Amino acid sequence: MAQIFTPRADARLRLALIVGAGLVILIGASAFAWVRSGTAWAVGEPAPQPIPFSHAVHAGGLGLDCRFCHAGVERMAGAGMPSAETCLGCHDRVWNVTAQFAPLRAALARGAPVQWSSVSRLPDHARFDHSAHTQAGVACSTCHGEVQEMPRTVKAETLNMGFCLDCHRDPAPNQRPAAAVMARDYVPTDGTRDLRPYGLQVQRYEHFGVEVSPMTRCSTCHQ
Template sequence: MSAQIFSRNANAILLVSIAAIVLLIVGIISALIGLYLSPWYTGVGDAIEQPVPFSHKHHVDQLMIDCRYCHSTVERVAHAGIPSTDTCMSCHSQIWTNSPLLQPVRDSYQTGEPVLWNRVYDLPDFVYFNHSVHVAKGIGCASCHGRIDQQHLTAKAQPLYMGWCLGCHRAPEEHIRPRDEVFNMAYEPQMMPIADRLALVQEYQIPVDGRLTHCYTCHR
């Protein structure tokens, strides 16, 4: 009788090893997904340093200034518009006129050199997002920008992954609101019964035939 090639406990070792390898693979994949979604990787919630520590909380929540006062093209064109220095100065030529924090704005107004704000939301260049159509179809600022009226310093509220965009493009009724609530930061789409939201989707002529999830809707 020839000697056994494998010892008796080889069966157990084999089973344990297979289980360990499967767990390891699942673990690595979950860890990668977790990492990919984590604020550490996406930068959600990290305030970006700016030349002037502009506070949306102060201007929107406390002073109740409408989004459109500064982002005046949001209803008309793709780009919401970073306000020009002139817009800042239309108030700050009168109030806070000596604040050292606003020196870059005053310098810009005098010299014509732009204030170099740092980008917070950076979509890939192959995505063509249009603010005006979303606003016109009843998608609120807060749906993407979160409660920016509660942010002292501006940070991303969403990583802007494609799956997240598609979530709304597949089921707009989950995120739609009446047009006159678009700029209301405290409004939640769920305040409205689903039947009414479905009616809004129809009233605002949002295509539900699948066109919203075609590649060319966002990519050209």
């Protein structure tokens, strides 16, 4: 019986299949790399703010404690944002007030909060709690970077699910004694690195005979 396809056509088909498979892998790998990269999560990009506030000036230079403006971090899910009064306490009397503080006076007159933009906001389906992390000895810089050195606030980590889970699988290396959680010059000393007792207080449980850590259970972060 006569051959329908010549050996050359056969070779071309093989080549096309190999090139096709290569392309599929390349596109898949690039998409994977992109999603895992910081760029896809806007790491390092400042948000437009009503006033060009600088953490480097206030938390760095003036040395103000984070809790002075973000009073909720130890007690509440939200860190909280400073009110216009908090800023005007200094910028009304002590330092010359220029036009750039107009948004603060407008907010004060309306009795409304200042409209700061967020660089860290999670989607609504994810749940986060500052007090749980502060009490477990996880420092601000672990998730937000060295904020006190930032002239404009930017995201330092992706804050995506992979980032959360990397730590939730083994939090101990990123935990300090809770009393040292706000210290800016904390240096872990030998022997205090394994702080397991501070974490994993949530009871472990079994699911179909497999032990599951509540730290990685979906419903811990999604409801």
